Amino acid sequence: MGSEAVEVSLSKKAQPGKARGVALAAYARVPGFYTLFRTELVLAARRRSDIVNPLLFFVTVLAMMPLGIGPEPEMLSRMAPGLIWVMALLATLLSQESLFRGDYEDGSLEQLALQPQPLYFPVLAKVLVHWLVTGVPLALLSPLLGMMLNLGAEGYWPLFVSLVLGTASLSLIGAVGAALTVALRRPGLLLALIIMPLYVPVLIFGTGTVQAALDGYSFGPQLAVLGAILAVAAALAPLASAGAIRISLEN
Template sequence: MRVEPFDRANPDLSKRDSGSVKSVPPRVPGFYTLLRTEFTLAVRRRSDIVNPLLFFVTVLAMMPLGIGPEPEMLARMAAGLIWVMALLATLLSQESLFRGDYEDGSLEQLALQPQPLYFPVLAKVVVHWLVTGMPLALLSPLLGMMLNLGEAGYWPLFVSLALGTASLSLIGAVGAALTVALRRPGLLLALIIMPLYVPVLIFGTGAVQAALDGYGYGPQMAILGAILAAAAALAPLAAAGAIRISLEN
């Protein structure tokens, strides 16, 4: 059935008979609509928010059991441990980023829209960051305290995690999009995405370490911000391309 293009300047509603209106898909959701939808969905699936956090806290609680409870040693390792665990928690939660939409076919619908796939991907990533990265960052000073991190490190740890996990979500989205058509992507996703996480990890822990050593941590934050800006511009493009490749499969 041919659907007449809707002329905004000259809306002739009589042309669209009621029969064809039903078959026309609902209005293309804009960025904010999509954002709201995704956020509502994420909030309703509680486990998606709680599980990465629980993972983060549980694994960090294992660390002193493994390496010993000496406060000095924990203090030296705290920033790195928290950062690596935040990285793993983000990575593990990323696998399901596009999975549900791929399986129920709505990803295909998004890809068929006349508008670029960039914005839907960005909306999904923003929501992913809001429900994983942001809570991790908010929780990090508490864990820092438990791991005997110096007080000077709390603020940089929070800010670097908030900035850094946003980049991690964006970069990971590329991997999630590349592997969405595969049946069990878990380890493969980690293998292809981990190397790309390295710069974020280095500058994130670098910022905390600089603050603990009594130096300014502005440069590291600036670089983290630059990485985030570059990732926000480029990663959704790559992820959109990857989604189209996956849908061809």
């Protein structure tokens, strides 16, 4: 429904050049994107543990931190942005392993790859759902954990916004790793090894956003860079994941 409406509006706008209008309509329809997106969302909603476990991991490990490094409020508030960001990164990474696994094992990934359409949009749909069920809840939960770790109140909003933008990039980049390792039997540690270095820019600018706000500076530039990383990742990462899926299916 939604995608058809987009198609109509796009083809109306592009009236002057008819050929271009047709091409735009073909892109706007994006075969199967909406269907797959809805299916994935329903599946995620029915497998509650997939949504809850990363959040529980996030909260549990962060609760361990004061036990490990001591409960002094000043130290905790200094470390809070970094701790929360690193834990969000780990939670995303660990939940990513199963991104393509189920579809690979029951053969539907192969069916998707056999369709006469690029794999770009199915991958994008899956990543979008992954972000909606892990990244966004993590971001929503982060101010609470910030409070527990004595983070300054001026850091809550930047923390939330940077996590919303950043976890989307993390999901996209991690999808490449998940696609590369989907054919392996126990990819957990390998996935972390190959994806962690690629997460570095997101981590730096994510914590940079919060730190800038805490130090009383404007955090707009850092958010802009996070947005730019997200734009590049959204354009390129599904392409790389699609290639990786085809390689994994050959295995």
